[in-house]
Amino acid sequence: DGGITQSPKYLFRKEGQNVTLSCEQNLNHDAMYWYRQDPGQGLRLIYYSQIVNDFQKGDIAEGYSVSREKKESFPLTVTSAQKNPTAFYLCASSIGAPGPREPSSYNEQFFGPGTRLTVL
């Protein structure tokens, strides 16, 4: 089965700790994304990666870090510098990154099941 997996499903963190959220895809997609969602709110982009060994900050990158050493994997680290990390974290992937091209579903983003992070 092709898809995106995220682990763990639930994560509890003590204040001052760094934690890493896993995201793996076997869809052979080039682009991967991390979003944060707070209760009753929309998706906010944290980081995205268009290709291996390259990534860009999104709208709320402060207090987060990522790596993209393999095409299939895009882990997100929530550092102690993130002051309010309790949220639902969603990983997504797409065949390619947005840009000027013929319209298509090329940029359709597929989502993993999410990780719910709670700071104790």
Next chain:
Amino acid sequence: QKEVEQNSGPLSVPEGAIASLNCTYSDRGSQSFFWYRQYSGKSPELIMFIYSNGDKEDGRFTAQLNKASQYVSLLIRDSQPSDSATYLCAVSGQNFVFGPGTRLSVLP
């Protein structure tokens, strides 16, 4: 001006009625438009995408696109309680941008 705007709702419709969800966007160069459905506590799932002006139908769902007005909508016919969810509009141009979502409640 936000890049993608939606009414936050909640939008309440009776079972069997047509639900109409609207989305406007600011990037005139946007090429592709997507509607996602997100149930509470779950991740978004794609319902439809559209990139040509006009209507696109898939079962009970119809997406409508008007690029001149920078407007895209989703109609849900014969609404069911199971359609109760948040609907996210996403627009792909220079960037892929999600709207804040509209919460739909279908009342039995």
